[in-house]
Amino acid sequence: MLMLLLPLTGWIAGSAVYGHYSQLRAAQLAERHAVTAQLMSDAQVGGDGFTDQARPRARVQWEDRQGLHVTVAPVGTWQRKGSTATVWLDTRGNIAAAPVTRDRAATAGVCAGLATAAGLAALAGVAWKGVRVSLDRRRFAQWDREWELVEPRWTGRRRR
Template identity: 85%
Template sequence: MLLLPLMGWIAGSAVYDHYNQLRESQLTERHSVMARLVSDAQVGGDGFTGQTRLQARVQWQDRQGVHVTVAPVGTWQRKGSTATVWLDTRGNVASAPVTWDRAATAGVCAGLATAAGVAALAGGAWKSVRVSLDRRRFAQWDREWELVEPRWTGRRGR
């Protein structure tokens, strides 16, 4: 019984650690800027993954000058509001780094899924052993009944 929580904990910790390392890596490769929306947020799609997200035309200024591009933004932001935009080392718009919440959620889900999977495998193995033992026991009972039944009923052979 201790195996289920242990396996869940190991898997969950591994996934959580992975996402934390990914977050640290992303934070070294990306930086955020505050940008002003020059258009309202609209639903946009990602042609590669099929994911839908909100995006808007944004503008920000840095040492290189004024930049205007389309970037992912928060829920239904309006023209004139500000949004945090993440940029990679070359200044291109990038996705926001993995959050602590996502790492924790992924770890918990992986732990629960692993525990459920181990429980299902253990339950299936137990059921398989029980069925095998029952078949063996029923076969033994059939053999014994063939020996005892003629004496009990008075019938001779079949």
């Protein structure tokens, strides 16, 4: 039974997480669009390492129907002045984070499925161990009671 339950729960959890990220991706793609921008400076890392500000950023420019735009945007660490980068914009034209990728959705789904199956297996193992310990204690107590009755006849000693 458990051999069927583990993969099934893993599949259900993984599918739910994958579905969530797929919906999130669709929503993000609906409200964001990509532009190709040219770097006006080399990528530099800023911030404290714990926030989004720690991502490499560079001054970029791109041109569209509204004219020329210049701003600081997240780019790849390796990018240098003069190269191009994909910059994501929201519906108002502000810099936005890149949408969730299909790979991230799939990876999150697989990880959630494996973690769920492993967690359920660990829970089942702990429950099994608890049942075994409980049954062993009960059996040892029963053996002690029986030994109290048998030992005097078997050894010839009287118990006090």
